[in-house]
Amino acid sequence: MRRIIDFTIEKIIFLCGILSIVFVVLIFGFLLKEGFAFFKDYNIVNFVSGKFWYPTSDPAQFGILSLIVGSLFVTVGATIIAVPLGVMSALYISEIAPKGVRDVLKSFVELMAAIPSVVIGFVGMVTLVPLVRTLFDLPTGLTAFSGSIMLAFMAMPTIVSISEDAIRSVPWSYKEGALALGATRWQMIRRIVLKAAMPGIIAAVMLGIGRVIGETMAVMMITGNAAHIPNTIFEPVRTMTATIAAEMGETVKGGLHYRALFAIGLVLFIITFIVNFIADLLLGKSKK
């Protein structure tokens, strides 16, 4: 009897174990199915390289180039802000801060990660957007720049906590060796710790970028949602995620527009898959 129970339970556990694979395949398969149905009716080259996203005009145009550029602007902006700040504070938290301060800071960073993106979006709308408008004398504060700043804060917890792990997993013997040779603590941090932790830090940056690309609500509320190719970072942009979120409610289920949004979802899935795959490789490397 015991054997039968054990056997069944172990089988159930195995099934749960492989369920993650099932879900990834299901998500990818589903996006592919709807995406391909779309590409049957709409040329894939026009989809990727078309400048105009006019889903409701006649004939409808589904060019996502401006959306890709929009996502790119916001992501690059947020990365430029978040990466130096994130890595520097990870260094501070793991190597310099006293133990008590370190625990408080780590808990704080974890709390930061929990703040919902609508809340970030709302606060950005009422504080940062008017500030950017008056500061740079723009017609509107809903710009890629404002979006980048708010998104930088959303990428920060990921970058800080994963870099911090990587920095802390640098073996003690490396540090002792450097200090024994007469290096100051800072020389040790800069030349030894930073170098040894680099693969993990790059992985942290990639995961942060992955989060920014996929961010939806805050971006939709702050970046202005104008589907055109911007010249500068001080213009409104529209990202791929915001397009899906804003337009899905108005589509005819199963129609061309509906499928076009799934095709954008497919593009997003592929981008984040690549980003996460590289990050995972780097993390594996840093553990060795």
Next chain:
Amino acid sequence: MIKLNPKLSQKLSYVLLFCATCLVIVPVTVIIFIIVKNGASAITWEFLTSMPKDGMRGGGILPAILGTLSIVVCAISIALPIGVCAAIYLNEYAKDNLLTRIIKLAIVNLAGVPSVVYGLFGLGIFVMLLKLGVSIIAGALTLAIMELPVIITTARGALNSVPYSFREVSLSLGVSRWQTIQYIVLPNALPGILTGAILSIARISGETAPILFTAAAFYVPHLPRSVFDQVMALPYHLYIISTQIPGMPKNIIYGTALVLLMLVLSMSLVAIIARLYFRKHRKW
């Protein structure tokens, strides 16, 4: 280039790193402060416990609170058992082979899929294909899949921290593998698993994009009655009142944001403190 004295350059760099840390911490503190300061005046018993009034301009967020709670409770009761089982498989049974590597890659990938893509998936599979409609259950299933990688990862960490010798002793007494897991490993890993679960609950309470097309409604005139009901949800409600309704009184928006923020932060804080406590008081 001027060569700085190593001691001086160390001092300068420490100051720089400290400033960077402040730049990360201070704005978030300011965000929380702004919401608390402007939202506190809106929070009254009536605000929390009545239906929306005056086309939502008069406050009243009870259906949104209950909607979010019902979605989250459903989601976690689906995700937690599956996630813990998957973690048990990975930590206790899986050999280091190709299948295990693929499972790990799948988990990493699931964790990286953008939330709005989960929304698309949930719409396609649960709402349309399985004909669940826009409902609590469709939204909960979507959120459950989204939260699965986080639950698996934290549960695995908790299982992994139970010393190997515990298992060896149990197995050497002739107890089966599953019994060892059931009576020795799981009880010792339980605090870690639970704190991970609370963090997950906090996180999904604030998610908007996955429930946008699977569960959330602009306005529902009654409280949720069954899992097949479309519901209002707190994060979606905040999105609507801050972008779609003209002439919305600001303090109502801040109040709603404050309720959502407090819900999420208090749960996270409980989990973080519980984890620190268990780490200090564990038996090994």
